[in-house]
Amino acid sequence: xxLDQADPAALPAAGPAARKTGRKDGGAASARRGSNRRAGRxxxxxxxxxxxxxxxxxxKFIPMANALTMSFxxxxxxxxxxWVGTENYSTVLHSEGFREAAWHTVVxxxxxxxxxxxxxxALALLMEGQGRRLGFVRSAAFLPVVVPIAxxxxxxxxxxxxxxxxxxxGILGMVxxxxxxxxxxxxxxxxxxxxxxxxxxxxxxxxxxLAGLTSVDRGLYEAAKVDGASRTQRVWHVTVPxxxxxxxxxxxxxxxxxxxxxxxxxxxxxxxxDGSTEVVxxxxxxxxLEQNRLGVGAAGAVLLFIATLILTIVVHLLRRRESK
Amino acid sequence: MSAxxxxxxxxTESRSTGGRILKAVTYLLVLIVFAGPxxxxxxxxxxxxxxxxxxxxxxxxxxxxxxxxxxxxxxLGYLLNSFFVVGFGLxxxxxxxxxxxxxxxxxxxxxxxxxxxxxxxxxMLPEEILALPLSLILADLPVVHFNLIGTLAGMIVPLxxxxxxxxxxxxxxxxxxxxxxxxxxxxxxGDLRIFAQIIMPMCKPALGVIGVFGFTMIWxxxxxxxxxxxxxxxxxxxxxxxxxxxxxxxxxxxxxAASLLALLPSVVVxxxxxxxxxxxxxxxxxxx
Numbered sequence: 001x002x003l004d005q006a007d008p009a010a011l012p013a014a015g016p017a018a019r020k021t022g023r024k025d026g027g028a029a030s031a032r033r034g035s036n037r038r039a040g041r042x043x044x045x046x047x048x049x050x051x052x053x054x055x056x057x058x059x060k061f062i063p064m065a066n067a068l069t070m071s072f073x074x075x076x077x078x079x080x081x082x083w084v085g086t087e088n089y090s091t092v093l094h095s096e097g098f099r100e101a102a103w104h105t106v107v108x109x110x111x112x113x114x115x116x117x118x119x120x121x122a123l124a125l126l127m128e129g130q131g132r133r134l135g136f137v138r139s140a141a142f143l144p145v146v147v148p149i150a151x152x153x154x155x156x157x158x159x160x161x162x163x164x165x166x167x168x169x170g171i172l173g174m175v176x177x178x179x180x181x182x183x184x185x186x187x188x189x190x191x192x193x194x195x196x197x198x199x200x201x202x203x204x205x206x207x208x209x210l211a212g213l214t215s216v217d218r219g220l221y222e223a224a225k226v227d228g229a230s231r232t233q234r235v236w237h238v239t240v241p242x243x244x245x246x247x248x249x250x251x252x253x254x255x256x257x258x259x260x261x262x263x264x265x266x267x268x269x270x271x272x273x274d275g276s277t278e279v280v281x282x283x284x285x286x287x288x289l290e291q292n293r294l295g296v297g298a299a300g301a302v303l304l305f306i307a308t309l310i311l312t313i314v315v316h317l318l319r320r321r322e323s324k
Numbered sequence: 325m326s327a328x329x330x331x332x333x334x335x336t337e338s339r340s341t342g343g344r345i346l347k348a349v350t351y352l353l354v355l356i357v358f359a360g361p362x363x364x365x366x367x368x369x370x371x372x373x374x375x376x377x378x379x380x381x382x383x384x385x386x387x388x389x390x391x392x393x394x395x396x397x398x399x400l401g402y403l404l405n406s407f408f409v410v411g412f413g414l415x416x417x418x419x420x421x422x423x424x425x426x427x428x429x430x431x432x433x434x435x436x437x438x439x440x441x442x443x444x445x446x447x448m449l450p451e452e453i454l455a456l457p458l459s460l461i462l463a464d465l466p467v468v469h470f471n472l473i474g475t476l477a478g479m480i481v482p483l484x485x486x487x488x489x490x491x492x493x494x495x496x497x498x499x500x501x502x503x504x505x506x507x508x509x510x511x512x513x514g515d516l517r518i519f520a521q522i523i524m525p526m527c528k529p530a531l532g533v534i535g536v537f538g539f540t541m542i543w544x545x546x547x548x549x550x551x552x553x554x555x556x557x558x559x560x561x562x563x564x565x566x567x568x569x570x571x572x573x574x575x576x577x578x579x580x581a582a583s584l585l586a587l588l589p590s591v592v593v594x595x596x597x598x599x600x601x602x603x604x605x606x607x608x609x610x611x612x
Binding site for chain 1: 331332333350351354355357358359361362364365376377379380419420421423424426427428431433434435436439442443445446448449450452453454455456457458459460461465466481482484485490515519540543544546547551562563565566569576579580583586587590591593594595598602605606
């Protein structure tokens with residue numbers, strides 16, 4: 001990369017600089033000189049911003065630009081990259097493996113999002129209120145969120161032990177259900193990963209919904225009570241509408257998190273058994289770092305990025321239309 | 325906070341016997357589901373668990389063997405790597421965030437919108453999607469041509485700037501009264517002095533928020549260390565768990581002991597700074 005790319009901050013500032021400082025200082029040259037000495041020069045703020053922007057440039061923007069270019073190239077270390085147009089994209093889109101991984105990703109994202117939000121809402125409604133004991137239960141319920149994902153995966157791996165005397169199978173056995181293969185069985189592997197995701201995601205949603213619940217008008221509950229509304233009716237007609245914006249934010253966050261899922265799948269099944277849990281990110285990781293097909297991997301990553309972007313924009317548009 | 329008021333279900337205010345039983349059962353169920361697995365981890369780390377089937381919440385003879393074996397496997401080194409990464413990563417992140425926050429909150433300057441948009445844009449660029457090109461860049465940093473692969477620096481520097489903490493810092497610094505700053509300027513204080521002596525001391529709560537979040541975020545990193553490390557000498561503890569598990573000589577009890585060491589710091593930080601944590605969580609999510 002060249003130097004002019006390393007310093008984009010200074011470039012766009014030159015144009016509007018004169019105009020804005022002129023307006024702020026009322027155009028008086030002497031006053032401006034004076035205020036400059038006191039308030040610093042126009043580039044002082046950029047100096048404060050420089051570390052952040054430089055790091056973002058190196059570790060966010062250049063990689064993004066590289067991902068875009070690589071996706072149109074056949075990346076050959078030491079031989080130089082060859083421009084192949086949209087070939088990588090058609091390879092990706094026509095590959096059975098990628099289509100399956102994309103489907104798995106969507107299923108996992110949808111299941112985890114819906115499950116976490118539903119369970120999170122239930123938990124929040126059950127544990128709304130004050131009191132020391134309640135605070136303790138809420139904190140304990142929140143612990144899965146702060147436990148590192150790698151630990152969560154190792155723990156659940158052991159709990160999912162497929163024989164009859166595995167921890168979760170033991171519990172299943174108590175209610176008379178047969179031992180499940182969990183992550184070792186292609187039929188249940190996806191649901192098992194989803195369950196782990198919901199376990200870690202629901203308390204997070206609970207905490208956000210609890211915060212949202214405090215802004216619901218208490219008077220409306222009283223009014224509903226006076227009108228003889230049942231608990232279900234109160235929740236459905238007062239609480240849920242009051243939480244609409246909270247839901248849409250949680251939805252965006254969870255769906256994006258779901259689409260880019262990597263670590264738990266990598267550690268729990270690494271795509272197996274029989275590719276039944278292969279998601280887009282584990283596939284990209286294998287393509288790029290194990291098979292060295294960086295161009296194809298980059299094309300997959302760009303498609304994934306576009307998907308998350310579209311999702312974000314659609315939800316934002318829906319929200320805006322709703323609030324009008 | 326305010327006095328207890330009407331809630332949606334009214335469960336927590338319930339004083340009847342039936343209500344109390346319902347409440348107790350609910351809380352117990354929540355504890356079993358969410359804290360139960362972690363309790364099993366804790367108990368197993370201190371028990372002779374040789375087989376995955378022995379994972380249990382009921383203690384069966386306490387022992388420190390698991391930790392002893394874990395240390396023989398090099399867990400102490402991985403733990404030190406993790407502490408090194410989180411320590412320097414957090415230091416860098418806090419420094420970068422307060423500097424950027426100061427500029428964005430306290431200054432009006434040409435190109436400000438552009439800077440803000442750039443920072444917001446980074447929040448929409450998930451690290452997972454950038455993984456492949458990032459691993460190439462870490463092998464050969466543009467312009468300076470450093471190779472960070474296999475070094476702990478490679479796991480620290482990319483986390484130095486985080487849009488979330490910059491935005492939290494900016495929001496917070498906006499609330500410091502202008503008058504204080506103007507008075508200092510009249511007294512002849514420069515930007516650095518105002519920043520260090522006026523703004524920073526008033527932002528301690530925000531430092532708590534970004535500190536706790538930055539810690540949790542860096543401690544939880546998996547993909548970045550995976551991309552950067554080349555051999556076990558640069559593994560962080562979360563990364564090492566997988567290598568431990570694959571080793572046939574290592575029992576699940578040892579893995580649980582190492583897992584306990586890997587989760588303890590973030591849980592302790594969360595429990596100590598719960599208020600900051602929940603405050604940051606809700607303000608970050610709900611203001612968006």
